[in-house]
Amino acid sequence: MTPSIVRFVLTAMLMLPLFAELASAADVVKVGTFNCEWLNRRRIYVKYGLPLKLTPQDDAIWNLREFRDTKFKEAARAVAAAIREIDADVIGLTEVGDESDVRDLRDLVKEAGLDYPFWAAAKSSDTFTNQNVAVFSKRELKHILPEIPGREGFDLELDDPEHEDTTGISKGMSVVFTAAGRPVNFYVLHLTSELGGHEKDAQRVAQASLIRRHYLKPMLRGEHIIISGDLNDHRDQPTIRRIRGRDDIDEDLVQTAGPTFHTRKADETNESWNERLRNHWTYEYAGRREQIDHVLVSPSVVEACTRDNQRRQIGINFIDLNQRFDNNSRKVSDHRAVLLTLEFQE
Numbered sequence: 001m002t003p004s005i006v007r008f009v010l011t012a013m014l015m016l017p018l019f020a021e022l023a024s025a026a027d028v029v030k031v032g033t034f035n036c037e038w039l040n041r042r043r044i045y046v047k048y049g050l051p052l053k054l055t056p057q058d059d060a061i062w063n064l065r066e067f068r069d070t071k072f073k074e075a076a077r078a079v080a081a082a083i084r085e086i087d088a089d090v091i092g093l094t095e096v097g098d099e100s101d102v103r104d105l106r107d108l109v110k111e112a113g114l115d116y117p118f119w120a121a122a123k124s125s126d127t128f129t130n131q132n133v134a135v136f137s138k139r140e141l142k143h144i145l146p147e148i149p150g151r152e153g154f155d156l157e158l159d160d161p162e163h164e165d166t167t168g169i170s171k172g173m174s175v176v177f178t179a180a181g182r183p184v185n186f187y188v189l190h191l192t193s194e195l196g197g198h199e200k201d202a203q204r205v206a207q208a209s210l211i212r213r214h215y216l217k218p219m220l221r222g223e224h225i226i227i228s229g230d231l232n233d234h235r236d237q238p239t240i241r242r243i244r245g246r247d248d249i250d251e252d253l254v255q256t257a258g259p260t261f262h263t264r265k266a267d268e269t270n271e272s273w274n275e276r277l278r279n280h281w282t283y284e285y286a287g288r289r290e291q292i293d294h295v296l297v298s299p300s301v302v303e304a305c306t307r308d309n310q311r312r313q314i315g316i317n318f319i320d321l322n323q324r325f326d327n328n329s330r331k332v333s334d335h336r337a338v339l340l341t342l343e344f345q346e
Contacts, residue, residue, distance in 0.1 A: 025346045026180075026306050026309070026343040026344060026345055026346060027179050027180040027343075027344040027345075027346055028341065028343050028344075029089050029090065029139075029184075029341075029344065030088045030089045030090075030315075030339060030340070030341050030342075031088060031089065031090050031091070031186070031226060031295060031339070031340045031342060032086055032088035032090075032091040032092070032295070032337055032338060032339040032340070033094070033188070033228040033230075033293055033294070033295055033337065033338050034082070034083065034091060034092075034093055034094070034333065034335070034337040034338075035093075035094045035095050035190075035230050035282075035283075035293060035333055035334075035335035036079050036093055036094065036095045036096050036333060037095055037331070037332070037334050037335065038095055038131070039076060039079055039096050039097065039101070039105065040095070040096060040098070040101050040130050040131060041068060041069070041072045041097055041100075041101055042097065042130040043129060043130050043131070044062075044068060044071055044072045044075060045062045045068075047075050048071065048075075050062075052129070072104075073104070073108075076101075076104060076105050076108050077108050078332050079105065079108075079332055079333070080105060080108035080109040080112045081112050081332075082332045082333070082337075083105075083109050083112075083114070083136070084109060084112040085319075085321060086321075086337050086339055088339055089137070089138045089139060090136075090137045090138070090139060090177060090186060091135070091136050091137075092133065092134075092135055092186070092187075092188030092229050093105075093133060093134045093135070093136065094131070094133050094171070094189075094190040094229050094230040094293075095190065095230070096132050096133065096134050097130065097131075097132055098121065098124070098130075098132060099121040101132075102119065102121040102132070102134045103119075103121075105134075106119050106136060109136065115138075116136035116138060117137075117138070118136075118137040118138070118139065118140055118141045119134065119135060119137065119141075120134065120135050120146070120173065120175055121133075121134040121173075122134065122146050122147060122171060122172060122173035123146040123147045123173075124147075124170060124171050125147070125168070125170045126170040131171060131190065132171060133172065133173055133188045133190050133229065134188070135173070135175050135186065135188055137175070139177040139178065139179075140177065141175045141176070141177055142175070142176045142177070142178075143174075143175065143176040144173070144175050145173055145174045145175070147169070147172065147173060148168075148169040148172040148174065148187075148189075148210060148211065148214055149168075149214075150168065150169075150210045150213065150214070151166045151168050151210075152166060152167055152168075152206040152207070152209045152210050153166050153206065154166070154167060154202040154203050154205065154206040155202055156199050157198065157199070165203075166206075167192075167206045168207075168210070169189065169191070169207050169210055169211070170192075171189070171190040171191075172187065172188065172189040172190070172229075173187070173188055174186065174187045174188075174214070174215075179224070179304075179342070179344045180304065180345060180346050181346075182223070182224060182304070182344075183218075183223045183224065184223070184225075184226060184301075185218045185219075185223055185224065185225050185226070186226045187215065187225075187226065187227045187228065187229070188228055189211065189227065189228070189230075189231060190229055190230045190232075191204050191207050191208070191229075191230070191231050191232045191233070191239065192204050192207065192232065193232055194232050194233070194292075201238070201239075204231075204233060204239040205238050205242050207239075208238075208239045208240075208242035211227065211243050212242060212243055212245055212248070215227065216245075216250060219250075219251065219298055219300075220250070222300065223300075224297075224298055224300050224301050224304065225253065225298035225301070226295065226297050226298075226301065227243060227253060227294070227295070227296040227297075228294070228295045228296075228338075229293065229294070230292060230293050231243070231292060231293070231294050233292060234290055234291060234292065235255055235257065235258055235291060235294075240255070240294065240296075243296065244296060251298070251299055252299070253296040253297060253299075254297050254299060254302055255294070255296060256295050256296065256297060256313075256314055256316050256340060257280040257291060257294070257316060260302075261313035261314060261316065262280075262313060279318065281336065282318065282335050282336045282337075283334065283335050283336070284334075292335075293335055293337075293338050295316075295338050295340050297314075297340075297342075301342065302314070304344050304345060305342055305343050305344060306343045306344075306345050308343070309341070314340050314341070314342060315339075315340055315341030315343075316338070316339070316340050317338075317340075318336045318337070318338060319336055319337040319338075319339060320336045321336070321337060
């Protein structure tokens with residue numbers, strides 16, 4: 001063996017660890033959703049326990065601009081600390097205010113030690129609650145759509161199809177960021193409340209139809225899809241099934257907190273299995289815990305992730321922030337955050 005060949009072999013052997021590292025490299029993206037609970041200036045008093053309709057006495061206090069701004073900043077600073085703790089690369093925020101409120105929150109997050117150079121607020125049409133949704137991102141955002149277009153019909157009463165109405169999505173937006181060289185369509189949504197009986201249930205399903213109709217176009221082009229936000233319904237309810245596409249013929253979205261990644265173990269009883277799934281909750285009301293905040297992903301996202309990432313249930317985590325960020329005057333949020341760690345194969 002000539003000296004040049006020996007040098008080549010030795011160099012190749014030294015480079016093997018580097019080649020192995022490059023082969024296993026992954027583009028890691030932490031994606032989350034967090035309900036900021038009434039963090040908007042117009043209705044910030046609700047975060048402090050007051051009803052949506054103020055008494056004349058309370059209205060006189062809260063309509064003082066300096067007082068309202070002080071209370072908003074106090075609440076926003078606590079929420080900013082929580083967002084810093086979540087430390088997502090891309091996070092969808094629900095129950096925030098208009099663009100000015102979102103900009104102030106983003107600045108407070110930066111003050112807390114986490115910079116989101118890219119952000120966008122939706123164009124909300126909800127004039128009753130004045131709530132909005134937004135995106136904070138460490139990755140460049142492209143194709144920002146501040147509202148999801150379209151109208152869909154629904155029946156106002158369960159037993160009377162002669163009474164119907166139409167709905168749009170008052171609090172929703174989409175953006176595109178890049179992971180491992182491919183576009184990811186990221187949706188942030190806050191669907192209509194569970195309160196209101198059949199009419200609200202039917203309206204949410206109609207909103208779900210609009211979402212499904214909108215994201216199918218990029219998904220059929222082979223682009224990644226991530227749906228996030230407060231969807232105000234549970235994993236097995238019609239709204240979530242409609243968004244996922246379980247009742248049509250096109251490809252379904254994957255429920256990241258569902259059986260795809262949380263399979264029942266051979267020696268696991270129904271009781272222990274149900275107990276494990278009960279940890280997948282984001283909202284507690286009247287002692288009942290439910291998952292109404294979701295992160296749904298297209299099958300292409302799962303397929304693009306590393307095998308190890310898939311085995312680790314795409315790194316899904318439910319984060320209760322009130323235990324760490326309660327300033328004794330109010331809670332950060334009445335929801336838990338949801339965070340995925342996605343390891344896209346390069």
